[in-house]
Amino acid sequence: MKLPVSWLYDFVDVRDVPVEELAHRLTVSGLEVGEIRFVGWKMPVRAEGEKQAFKISGLEWDPEKFVVAEIRAVNPHPNADRLVLCDLFDGQQERVVLTGAPNLFEYKGKGPLDKPLKVAYAKEGAVLYDGHKDGWHLTKLKKAKIRGVVSDSMVCSEKELGISEEHEGIIIFDDDAPVGVPLADYIGDAVLDIDILPNNARNANVLGIAREVAALFDRPLRKPETSLQTVGESLLGKARIEISDPALNPRFMLGLIRDVQIGPSPYWVQRRLRLAGMRPVNNVVDATNYAMLEIGEPLHAFDYDVLRQRAGGDPVTIITRAARDGEKLVTLDGEERTLSSVNVLVCDARGPLSIAGVMGGLESEVTENTRNVLLEAAAWNYINIRRTANQHALHSEASYRFSRGVHPALAEDGLKRGLYWMAQWSGGQVAPDFIDNYPLPPKTVRVQISSNDVRRLLGLELSAQEIAALLGKLEFACEVDGETVTATVPPFRMDIGEGVIGRADLAEEIVRLYGYDRLPETGVRDVIPPRPVNPLYDLEETLRDSLVKLGLQEVVNYRLTAPEREARLYAAAPEQAPAESDYVRLANPIAPEKRVLRRHLLASVLDVLERNQRLDDSLAFFEIGPVFIPSDGPLPDEPHELALVMQGARREPAWDDARPPQLDFFDLKGVLEALLADLQLGPARFEPLRDHPFFHPGKAARMIVQEQEIGLFGQLHPLVQDACELDKAPVLAALIDLDGLLNAAPRRAIRPISPFPPVLEDIALVVDEEIPAGQVEALIRQTGGKLLADVRLFDVYRGEKIGAGKKSLAYSLTYQAPDRTLTDKDAAKLRKKIIKRLERELGAQLRG
Amino acid sequence: MLDKLQQIETAALTALDAVQDEAALDAWRVRYLGRQSELMQVFSGLGQLSKEERPAVGRAANQVKVKLEAALDEKRAALKEAALERALREEKVDVTLPGRAPRRGRLHPSTQTLRRILGILGEMGFQVFTSREVELDEFNFQYLNFPPDHPAREMQDSFYVEAGERGDNPVLLRTHTSPGQIHAMRYYAAMNPDNPPPIRIALPGMCFRYEQITARSEVQFNQVEGLVVGENVTFSDLKGTLAEFARRMFGPQARVRFRASYFPFTEPSAEVDVECFVCGGKGCPVCKHSGWLEILGCGMVHPVVLQNGGYDPQRYTGFAFGMGPERQAMLRHKIEDIRYFWGNDIRFLKQF
């Protein structure tokens, strides 16, 4: 909400408080000021880079250069039809001022004016906005000759002064404007842009903020004047109100004003409306808007004669009800609206007149011919208003307020204030009596809160009297009984609950007025509660550390993706790709490429690989996080996965090592083995994985730990690699199941280090090509038993020397006993046993 | 004979002077001290000498041998020293050539910031509690005191999931980690429903908002919330806890400032400004010259939320606070564009 500070002064006198301090106190107490726009008043001066609590914009009017002046005659320009020369008095001297303002043309050549025109006058040297340029550009008034006439000063439009975008003509003040007074003193202002949070809906008006300011600065609040002089016949009997559902419409009031003269509002009203962000229309409509901005009650003005005509001589009957689906109404913007049962209508006996709380109908709106105005002030169910405003995209100042809740008690204040201003500005006469149908007054809320409650919730020591005094500032009626305060919630607030909720609500009001800044800083006295077990989270953190240590970069991707992105993983077997319906789908995606939740973490990580192609010689990424799989229930399963990919050089290239070998299957396998070692798992068993669509059938494996498969890895299938638009170098990828890892039991015990020397020995064995190395090693280990401390494959050889279809595997064996020094004889015995068994079971031959 | 020994010694020492390297030294040793050397022949010829001559020659030969051996050792040491000096003088590398880079992995900057936050909260007794990312409206909103059609829902535009007609309880992507408050309270309350234990947890995780993706706004972001529930937990404790957190997170001088605010699931609520850690509160572009950074939202857990979590609000109170790791990382590292986080460009990631 945009609040002109001069308007605030109507209700609370804080003229002595600097605007910035006012903004600061409002901000700290929950009405956050986003920006202060100065419109004439002196702006704070600051050194470069100095602390500045608020965004500050606007224009200051130099009191020496900008004054109120009067135009005494408007004369034609000798050389230009579209310019005039004004005889002007600025309070000190008479001057001739050149202008092209169209709103002066009607006075051209009429000689001395009977009633001088009061205007905003800027002298030579004044800094103001250039009215002829789009946007806001400052310019300084200089002496210039225009069509043969010297001009060094000007009469200003609102745009030139920074009040609004208005540049159709110059400002013409109300007749009582004091000539010679600095303009800043007369109409200077500052506008606070205040962010109204939902709990502060009651303060989306000048009076509400004034009430807060009065409480914060301990000043009296001047309530708005609403006493009305009434004339003529009573409204009673001339209209009646039928409310079909009080839950939708708890209150509906009508007032009548006769013989209005439709015309523009006084200038000060137009100015305030514009500063508050509304467009002035005419004195009747402006009065409804002005009163709404003051009180917070949106009003709606009907042309009473149109309603009477529709009633055909009967009393005007206002009916409020839910709309029927498909019912139509032409709203005052000329649009025909098709309504639904969520919308609430204000109707008469003939049919709909307006969409309640949102927008009036065209037929009954106030026009320049309107003479008599029936003014509506009502209360509506905020949910219906909110849904209606959203449904028809009709967001107005009225629907903004009604959709956040307006207390029904405000209807009367708003109605009176609206009629008060209408009578003042349009010359109309208010008819005696209102019609008030109030079937559902809200319950008066009373909340008990004690010193003990305040201590328990806030940690503050306040007596019941102190509590009552604080709440009293915000118009809570308080009774003190011992240490307990019973607070009656004032009749403009709907944000205070009852019982334990009400106590929390009051606690906020108390601490707000006490001052958040005065709140002490204490520590929680409870002992630290037991730790909930979170093994999955712990595992993920361990994996992250391990993978980073192993040289992989962690990435975090969007959870949102598109099925076709993930289908690229199935390029080698498109028929296996998940269907759109296999995904968790968004009902309101922001873009087609983000319309489902991911099923495959690997697809995300491959995306990253693709985006970083050629940005580095060696790429290695991993991600840990959830994937989303639809389940039988409303919520999907969210298993957590680990996916990692590697591609490119095995080492970072260097100046003497420009082309290191490319990463291959065994680099990835090494990473995974190291990962398992970090988790105290393993050794793992590896089995060929031949039929998985993501992987090269000859270069992929399952990783098995404690007889449970915990992951798949290998070289990406070439077709998948193509589909993902990746460079040719082999892509290694792994998918690890975190649940599987969680289920595997880590080995905690550490083996003792033997103090006895080991016996080292190498053997080379020739076996058939088909025999996996893992099988050979397993057999060696098994046969060597406890005395075989380590086995390491150090060479694989194929060649003529050993013949086609064969390979030579060279192992380095370490024999060691925990309790004695092994002799050569012990070692020879073991060796013989191992070789015998390999010969027998695998047809291996010891190589010379 | 003694003259001959004298000659041997002189010749040997003269030859030794000329020796310049280890190889020549070895040759010298063979020539003058080796088995075939003249000196050794003197020793082996001692038997042919007369009894009278023998002791004197033997003694003299021995003296020469000792002398030559000492000279040899000295020469060897000198040569070694000279060689080392030469090596140190002559061998050198161009220290400006690039080093051979080991492959380095890094944590994603969000993880790094999350860890920093969770590490500090952990030291303060907050244990990590995680919960799901796809939620029911009940958990994301209703149990947290956002009834259907509540205006506060406009502060959190949601992504909804296709899940058939579900009336007022649609499925959505959580807009904050706060549904975890309900899950956690129910988890703890289930331990002892009549006497639920106190809670002190941190809730980290990914959240989602229906927003256009721009330099300033993202559809997903991490959040960390703290939740404390107990029988003696006050708003002042919240302020003290956050002041302590700020000192640990942003430095011992960091001060906090509370401003009244609004969240449906807390009452009273506050926005927390922390003194700008870039300028120390003096004013700078990062804090828009205010000296303060808006870092946290917080408040006392709303009685309705306590009730929905299984904690009697007449007996228990609690507080909660939330913050955004990406926002903190952006402030700390002067990152101008939030899209960098999920862009995963290594040129960005490598800088952390």
Ligand SMILES: [Zn+2]
């Ligand atoms: Zn700063």
